[in-house]
Amino acid sequence: MTTPRHVMIVAGETSGDTLGAALMISLRSALADRVRFTGVGGTRMEAEGLTSVFPMTDIAVMGPREVIPRLPLILRRMSETTRHAVETKPDLVVIIDSPDFTHTVAKRIHKKAPEIPIANYVSPSVWAWRRGRAKSMATYLSKVLALLPFEPAFFRAEANLDCEYVGHPAIEKIASRNEGKTFRDEKGIAAEAPVLLALPGSRTNEVKRLIALMGETVAQVAAQQEGLRVVIPVVPHVHDLVADAVKDWAVQPVLAIGDDEKRGAFAAATAAIAASGTVSLELGLAGIPMVVAYKIDPIAAWSVSRFLKVPTVVLVNLILDRPSVAEFLQENCKPEDLTAALLPLINDTQERRLALEDLSEMRDLMGVGGPSPSTRAANVVLEMLGENPIG
Numbered sequence: 001m002t003t004p005r006h007v008m009i010v011a012g013e014t015s016g017d018t019l020g021a022a023l024m025i026s027l028r029s030a031l032a033d034r035v036r037f038t039g040v041g042g043t044r045m046e047a048e049g050l051t052s053v054f055p056m057t058d059i060a061v062m063g064p065r066e067v068i069p070r071l072p073l074i075l076r077r078m079s080e081t082t083r084h085a086v087e088t089k090p091d092l093v094v095i096i097d098s099p100d101f102t103h104t105v106a107k108r109i110h111k112k113a114p115e116i117p118i119a120n121y122v123s124p125s126v127w128a129w130r131r132g133r134a135k136s137m138a139t140y141l142s143k144v145l146a147l148l149p150f151e152p153a154f155f156r157a158e159a160n161l162d163c164e165y166v167g168h169p170a171i172e173k174i175a176s177r178n179e180g181k182t183f184r185d186e187k188g189i190a191a192e193a194p195v196l197l198a199l200p201g202s203r204t205n206e207v208k209r210l211i212a213l214m215g216e217t218v219a220q221v222a223a224q225q226e227g228l229r230v231v232i233p234v235v236p237h238v239h240d241l242v243a244d245a246v247k248d249w250a251v252q253p254v255l256a257i258g259d260d261e262k263r264g265a266f267a268a269a270t271a272a273i274a275a276s277g278t279v280s281l282e283l284g285l286a287g288i289p290m291v292v293a294y295k296i297d298p299i300a301a302w303s304v305s306r307f308l309k310v311p312t313v314v315l316v317n318l319i320l321d322r323p324s325v326a327e328f329l330q331e332n333c334k335p336e337d338l339t340a341a342l343l344p345l346i347n348d349t350q351e352r353r354l355a356l357e358d359l360s361e362m363r364d365l366m367g368v369g370g371p372s373p374s375t376r377a378a379n380v381v382l383e384m385l386g387e388n389p390i391g
Helices: 015-034 043-047 064-088 099-112 135-137 151-159 169-173 177-188 204-224 236-245 258-268 278-285 298-307 315-320 337-345 350-365 373-385
Strands: 007-013 035-040 092-097 119-120 143-146 163-165 195-199 229-234 254-257 269-272 290-294 326-329
Touching: 007 015, 007 064, 007 099, 007 373, 015 035, 015 043, 015 092, 015 119, 015 169, 015 373, 035 064, 092 099, 092 373, 099 119, 099 204, 119 373, 135 151, 143 151, 143 373, 151 163, 151 254, 163 269, 169 278, 169 373, 177 258, 195 204, 195 258, 204 236, 204 290, 204 337, 229 236, 229 258, 236 254, 254 258, 269 278, 269 337, 278 290, 278 350, 290 337, 315 350, 326 337, 337 350
Parallel strands: 007 035, 007 092, 092 119, 119 143, 143 163, 195 229, 195 269, 229 254, 269 290, 290 326
Antiparallel strands: none
């Protein structure tokens, strides 16, 4: 009997647990019982057979208020994870996201057992700021599995670090047209009605800063766009805040609750106004023309402007390497300007056609329609293990 390949996977939060589980499923499809998994993961990875060194909930914390009281435990878990790798000598270590934890562990493993190859799945956004960190990463990582197609060129140029694009998990969540029709039917939205998505963010502070601005913009757009319907996808922890804030909007929005309704809303949408962040990538993959609006605390904005090393905060623009999506930030974030940018995207105009062409190009660059990101990630891991790729 051939000894099973030992892959150690270290994740620190729910999104990493989801990616790790998908990676495990793809690896097992290629190796069957010739692979075993240990490391740190949550319920999804454990359900796929991971033996976790400790419960991932011990380290799945965010923000100083949660981290500081638990810091002694987190430091102990770092040591335990490192010791597990050094003692068991896995064929490969894969760290997923959560860089404060996973990269510290990776450095310690490399220092004590430099012969163990380490891959980073979901790199920190060092291309946006702290570019010098790429050179540091190159001292302890063997490879980076990138979610964004411009990252390989960045890591090669900045640190001569091997990086391969495998695809963003959002690719696997693109809704079908049928889901859009179902959503419209269930919400009483006519097939021909233009649907504007408003996405004020998933964090409480984001919503508080953007919701009134979006409400004023919706009122101005509705005054010039006959039959406009508005939909706001919301996550549970900001639902009540959003519901209260939109009571007096000129057009009463439909609140899309949960992942299924969000998918339906995206499939039904004509255009969108969105906060900055991953949502712009999701909208782009769904082929929805958009404008981006964002405001943060003035002091924080000043700090960000000093350290930001990219010309745009919109991922679509970074992927296309040109200013396709209009972005309105800080003092430039005004309802009248947002309205002027949105109206041409809702109707059959040259601006809308160009936006759709750009988003189609972005989808091609991201490999939509090809192998799934989890399959591509698994093939990189299989190559590192010296195994045959998934067919």
